Amino acid sequence: MLRYLFLACLGLELAAADGWMEDLPAAQERAQREGRDLFIDFTGSDWCSWCIRLDREILGRPEFLTAVREHFVLVKLDYLRKRPLPADRQAALDAISERYAIAGFPTVLLCTADGTAYARTGYLKLTPAAYADRLLAAQAARGREPELARQVADSRGPAQAAALHALIDHRDLMGSEITRxxxxxxxxxxxxxxxxxxxxxxxxxxxxxxxxxxxxxxxQKDDTQRERLISQGLADSMLSAEFRQGLLMRRAMGKFQTDRAGARTDLDAAKALAPNSTAVEQIDLLLRVLMRP
Structure with a gap:
């Protein structure tokens, strides 16, 4: 707990030093005055491990800050859990998270100066420079969806397929829903x-x-169907390595109480399948748990 409190305090100090703001209305006024957009980081610096990683690996790095400062007013909204906030501050944060339908942490929003959100993301396994490039690409693509939708409607055959993929890529960049x-x-x-x-x-x-x-x-608690689906998925090489890694992890979790050796085998195979995925840290944690007597 002390480690998280230390990181939380350190994070606030670094945020202030790097020009981050904590008052959203004041940030909106500044963005309107200076002709910039808003970058809003919804974080939980004393409890959310992915938030801490996002800060440490990307948002606090000089190469990221240098790339985005002239384009965005930076806002950090910290939803602490282990250290109580003043009641008025907590109420203000709750109102903001409800306004933007924040369902998980970390969440990053790109907004116009008036607070209208146009892109949404979170932790991504990217370098600071690549993360900044993605944000700037989203800013440049703001408002393009109607044009892309028109291109889909006006084309046929291979051209329409290309237009549909361009629309999907755009929605992926902006963090919008991509429907089945x-x-x-x-x-x-x-x-x-x-x-x-x-x-x-x-x-x-x-x-x-x-x-x-x-x-x-x-x-339905149908273990037979569950195992059949996992086995079929693992045998399908068309599926991504990261997805099949997830299937192995799911199967390992089902064996945790009754077949620890089998769970360990599945987790070792999962780690080997996609050794650079974001799930490897969780796999290592599960393996350490299995090593306990």
Missing amino acids: DLMQQAVAADPMGTLPATVTMRQRLAEMTITETLRAADT
């Missing part, structure tokens, strides 16, 4: 799979279907 229907349209417009993006889209649809079916099996 939109992905299916992109696949249907390129039935021969001539575009690399179509192959990726088929993969995503297959992964979505397995995830939904697994969720239903979990709800």
